[in-house]
Amino acid sequence: MRAPGPADLGECALITAATNHLLAASGEDGGFPIPSMGEFFPAPIFFEGTIFEFNRMTLVRLVATIVLVALFWVVTNRARLVPGRAQNIAEMGLDFVRVNIAEEILGKQHARPFIPLLTTMFFAIFALNITGVIPFLNIASTSVVAVPMLLAVASFVAFIYAGIKAHGAVGYLRTTLFPSGVPWPIYIILAPIELLSTFVLRPATLTIRLMANMLAGHLLLVLFFGMTHWLFLEADGALKGVGVITLGAAIAFTVFEIFISALQAYIFTLLTAVYINLSQEAH
């Protein structure tokens, strides 16, 4: 293999050049591993072909769930009036969802019935996201469609329930599809748009935003770590040096991915609260 162009091409160009070069070499002996969608659809481990089919993704998901449940179980059982360190952290997280998301958007009175849902959403999404950067787990189980879709359905049910409870079924449809303060001919255009945006686009964007973010994050991490691995161990000569750059990028993206895990949990929960609020308020 030939070394790429002069070093003054710049980081990006260098990586691109190396990637292009390697892409051509992929599939050959010792070629660079290209991350593919196969990452997200591992082969089944148990119960293949049944509804209980169990694969690596499912395993990671259950591990994350068990760890989250165990942590909160222990902290809750040890909860005291005067909190210790662990309880302080748990309370900080719970207060964040309750105060900064639920009560801030819905108001203290309206927030109460939705706090369990919002809290579950936030912690479940964060726990399932964060596995993407945890060694040996290394994948976020929110990067396949099932979990984001179930959560989006929960959000969908919640904001429709809130709307029907506030205005009645007919009242809710009327306030949603025919917002007041608009001259009637506009409704011809507005009603279908509102129908589409509220009942189709809201759950769809919730699902896709979460899934796509975690999927892209995982692909980036695999790309950079895989490239570093290959560059250090199998590339020849000066090309090994490029591995330092890809390693730096991989570490940076790992930190970024931790941030994204929390951010996506926050956004999903926040948007659910906002949708519930929009359903409750008359337009």
Next chain:
Amino acid sequence: MLHSVTIAAGEGEVPTGIWLFIPPDYDILWSAVALVAIALLFWKKVLPTFTKILDERTELIQGGIAKAESAQAEAQEALAEYTRQLAEARAEAGRIREAARAEGSVIVAELRTKASEDAARILENAQRQIEAERQQAAQSLKAEVGALATDLASRIVGESLADSARQSRVIDRFLDELEASTADQR
């Protein structure tokens, strides 16, 4: 390679197109298991426990505040009571002082009256005594002066006044003159 490390079980069938967004049944099942477990945890255990703890904490803080307030009120009440008692005591003391002063002045007045009565009585007695002594002196003088004067005059005049009738006439006249002059002087 990392690839083979992370994907221990290798790759399964990769869905394409819309099937990327339609989860297989087993994925829905296991996702639901995970989410329901987390939801039950928060809904049934974590949130009730922490809500209770937060309420208790709020109650404790409010209780502390209420206790402090009642203690302060009590202290204020005690202070008011103390001030009231102090004022009462002062008034009492004033009253007692006034009574004492009044009593004192009564006693002084009584004493003064008694003293002046005594003085008057002493003075009267003294005057009476003096009067008695004066009268006594006058009586004795009357007798002695008469004799002395007669004696002296008889010596001067000689035998002429030996006649007792004359003698007594002269003496009486002399005494009357003397008495009249004394009465004039007084």
